[in-house]
Amino acid sequence: MDWVERTAQLRQWTRNGTRAPHKPLLFLYALSRFQQDADDELRYSAVEEDLRGLLAEYGPGNRTTPAYPFHHLVSDGVWEVRTERGPGSPGTGVRELRATGAAGRLTPELRAALRREPSLLGRMARVLLDLNFPPSLHGELCEAVGLELEQAEIALLSAARRQRDRRMREMVLTAYEYQCAFCGYDGRIGAVPVGLEAAHVRWWAFDGPDDVENGLCLCSLHHKLFDKGVLGLGEDRGEGHRILVSQSFVGRSTAAREHVITLAGRPLIGPQPGVRPVAAAHRSWHTSQVFHGSPRTTTTA
Template identity: 80%
Template sequence: MDWLERTAKLRQWTRSGTRAPHKPLLLLYALGRFQEDAEGGLRYSAVEQDLQQLLTEYGPPNKTTPAYPFHHLVSDGVWEVHTDHGPGSPGSGVRDLRETGATGRLAAGFRATLRREPQLLGQIARLLLDRHFPPSLHGELCEVLGLELEPAETEQLSAARRQRDRRMRELVLTAYEYRCAFCGYDGRIGTVPVGLEAAHVRWWAFGGPDEVENGLCLCSLHHKLFDKGVLGVGDDHRVLVSQRFVGHSPAARENVIALAGQPLVGPQPGARAVATAHRNWHARQVFHGEPRPARAA
């Protein structure tokens, strides 16, 4: 059985680029726990809080529950659930999973293959990260999940996959004249820019094109906050700051909160600004909560 292929084809509710990373997050969490204890199970009542935190931090803005993937991942053949009464999930209800002692783990055949082929775990984890999250969050997710991955290349699937355009970074940074679109940072060492990155507005994993109108030149800090849904771009090309962001230090106020309502820095005349469709996708699928009002001048 090709577990890499099966993982790539997880059945998810999707429509018009809607993010539904519930199953990938649960599977990544299970892989991290498998590295710690290959025989241990994940009792729903014991891991519910961890899974809910993952969905809150890395899932879509709308409220959701980890009970849904805990039950439905079984249908993909990579996950199994047992209760105090025997094999089989009691359903996707939170109360049912708690009261029946529902415990999940990677499917038996999957676990056996991972023991025989240890490199497969890293390949599957990297595939899930690549398909469902932007690169700026990969390292953070691995740390949160306790995943220890070797810097090996992910095995390519037999099906054709989109290839990234390596020119994207240079095109975006040039369009924004090597300045962060949110704060104007333009640091260099000699002639080489440092701490500047090309951010996809609509994530590449969700059909975002490698084009200037889907990109922003951002410093490393604001790129991470943009991909976490703390920052966004409004219809008037001004910076949005989530009301959910809390920061009391002068640095947090100056570098994040004070950006609310500020116009973007760039792009230069003649370069395409962020397209409305991509801004709207980010606002619906990534940005968390309501934006803060702009500060009075």
């Protein structure tokens, strides 16, 4: 059985690019717990808060319950659930999962495969990350679930999968004249830009193209905050895009205020003349699928 392929084909609810990373987040969490204790079961009542936190931080803005993936991941053949009454999940109800002492873990076949081939865990985790999250979040997401990946465990994805365009970074940085579109940062060491990255507005994992109309040149800080949904783009109403800052973001320090909060309502530093700005469809996807909550009202410095 090709467990990597099965991992890549998790059945997820999707429509028009809607994000539904509930199963991948639970799967990553389960792989991490297997790595720590291969025979450990995950009692729903004990891991509910961990899973709820992961969904809140790395899922879309709409709220959901961790009971949903705990029950539905069974259908993908990688996860099993039992209760005090025996094998089988009692359903997606939180009360039922708690009351019946529901516990889940990877299937016996998958656990056996992971014991035979330890590098399999890293390959499966890499597929889950690549298919559901942008690269800027991979490292911290592994830390969040407690997953330790060695570089040697990370295999290249199948050549049949869509390949990234390696020219994307240079095209986007050139279009924005090597400065952060949010704050104007343009640091270099000699002729080499440092701390500047090409951000996908619509994530590559969700069919975001590798082109300038789907890219922003951002400093490392603002790239991470953009991918976490702290920052976003307002509609272009004839005067260019304006920066959105989520009301959910809290920062009391001078640095947090200067580098994040005071960006609210500021005009985006657009690309050079002759280059098309971020396409409305990509901006709309980011607003609905990544940006958290409502935007702050415009602030004055």
